[in-house]
Amino acid sequence: MLSFIASRLARAALTIVFVVTFAFVVLRLSGDPAMLIMSVDAPPEAIVAFRKAWGLDEPIWQQYLAYAAKALTGDFGNSMRDGRPAIELVLERVPMTLAITLPAFLIKICLGIPAGIFAALYRNSALDRLTMMVSVAGFTVPSFVLALVLVLVFSVQLGWLPSSGNDHWQSAILPIITLGLSGAAILARFTRSAMLEVLGQPYIRTASAKGVPWHRVVRGHALPNAAIPTVTIVGFMIGSLIAGAVVVESVFAWPGVGRLLVSAVSNRDLAVVQAVLLAIALSMVAANLVVDIAYGWLDPRLRRGRAQH
């Protein structure tokens, strides 16, 4: 078990190093921050001075080594725009993002999973068809379209809710609904197919054959098995609590991590982009670890298999 955890942690660390390196190289190859930050008509000497100040005139590998050495001490560089530590900029946005992604996550779980379960239990019924229709609509319609429709209805037509910003707590409602509905649609579909797969298994027939009432077959025999594949997609949703709201935050002008990323990328604020990507990678890796632990807890076949390693 210890060696299992060690190997997982090593892999997680490797993933993060890879993401950081990749972002570092690609960002530096794809454009010159000096031009963007200083504006195009700045005097050439000023641009050269800027490049020198931020170390952009050195070879990429030297820049990378310097960055890595500092990163190990917890220094992830400063924003080129206002000079504040990049990590600080990211951290102050995290609570704002979580303020909409956490409630949205609850909506996904509380709406998506039961909808999927009932759709599977009443397969081909009107309930199933309706759920699947809404679900298909939910994940084929891009979230910014759904967001705009909601704004049109609730802000423009009805005037009930603010269309953007974060001046009132009500401003969070539309972003939360947008994120929650599209996530619930995906989760409903996954849960339904996981449940259908399990309901067709011989051990479900065995449980019925031994006289277990149907509702207990569903609760005691089908759900614990259907939970295993469902955990994968739920884990992915946990991983995207930090990064999953880029589009929605932009549409609603919600000052979260996603919007910070968008503006940092368009400004070529390299340290900030890297810090955001690092935060995203960390949350994804952490979610994957949670999923792995959940697998072991839900599926005894994996639990014992691991112990042997």
Added chain:
Amino acid sequence: MDRADIRDQHAQDQHIQHQQERLVEIRNLTIDFAQGNRLIRALHGVDLSLDRGEAVGLVGESGSGKSITWLAALGLLPGKAKIGGSVMFEGRQLLQAPHKLLDTVRGRRVAMIFQDPSSSLNPVLKIGKQITEALSLHRGLKGAAAEAEAKRLLDRVGIANAARRLSDYPHELSGGMNQRAMIAMALAGEPDLLIADEPTTALDATVQAQILALLQDIRRDSHMAMVLISHDLGVVAENVDRVCVMYAGRLVEEASSDRVFDRPRHPYTRGLLAALPALEGARRRLVAIPGTVPEPWNLPRGCAFAPRCGEAEESCHRGQPPQVSVDRDERVLCFHARYHVDPVHPVPAEPAPVAHVAASGHAVAVIAQ
């Protein structure tokens, strides 16, 4: 009273006795599966009855309708199956019965074990939990009492280290062990009837023989009736009193198991026998039945077996053969049933004991194959 009268009287007595001892009576059971807009008939009116303590075998190739007959009887088929006819269990109708009744019959009165024990047990539940669940449902046993009884059942079905096995998961046991655990689970409700649906097909030959011996042993102890479903006529005939041969959703021959072995009447039954290897006597070439079972949506117009039958005549291809009752408990679904009665060995009035069959070469051959 002359001899004929005595025989009639005897037959009548037996009839009355049958009425009291009858456990299951299936009449004209039909199953249709909805496929798109049309219904595909998978079972064409099966009649089958079973007495208390009796062991009946159901034989036929896959797709002949053996398993679905019993799944339908217990309401275990998916909803898209339309079931007709009648299934009486101790005089109570099981078809379209309320869930309440079915839940008291399933597991408690009629238990079922399945072909692939490893996938028929729930992979995320411990063996012990799966057995105690049945114990609490049917015998109200909880906690330590249920645990102790589950251990006793595992002991009974020959699982070594029963106490430890209770906390094992199905994937930690072999296929044979899992089938023993399935049997223990089936015994938990102390059923009157065990339906064993190809219980040994997924197991290797030595384990197969052990499982069959275990089933026989349990039946001797508990006077439990059994339906043994198998594609192997040898396995069936050796373990049951009466054999029903099914083909393409119909029961084509029913007779005592030794009679089926000695004088099969339906050409299909003869085909199944010819395909069995014999351990004793001269070596002979095994004969396979040519072709395959027709698909339910593509049945021939006449007798379903006619296209594969070496003895088919023109009439066989034109219409359904009638069901011929050759003797009191013997039925054949064939145009030529009478024709096949062996004039040299008239049908015995009383079925010979099963032991006779068990001692025959065929049975031994099957165990040893």
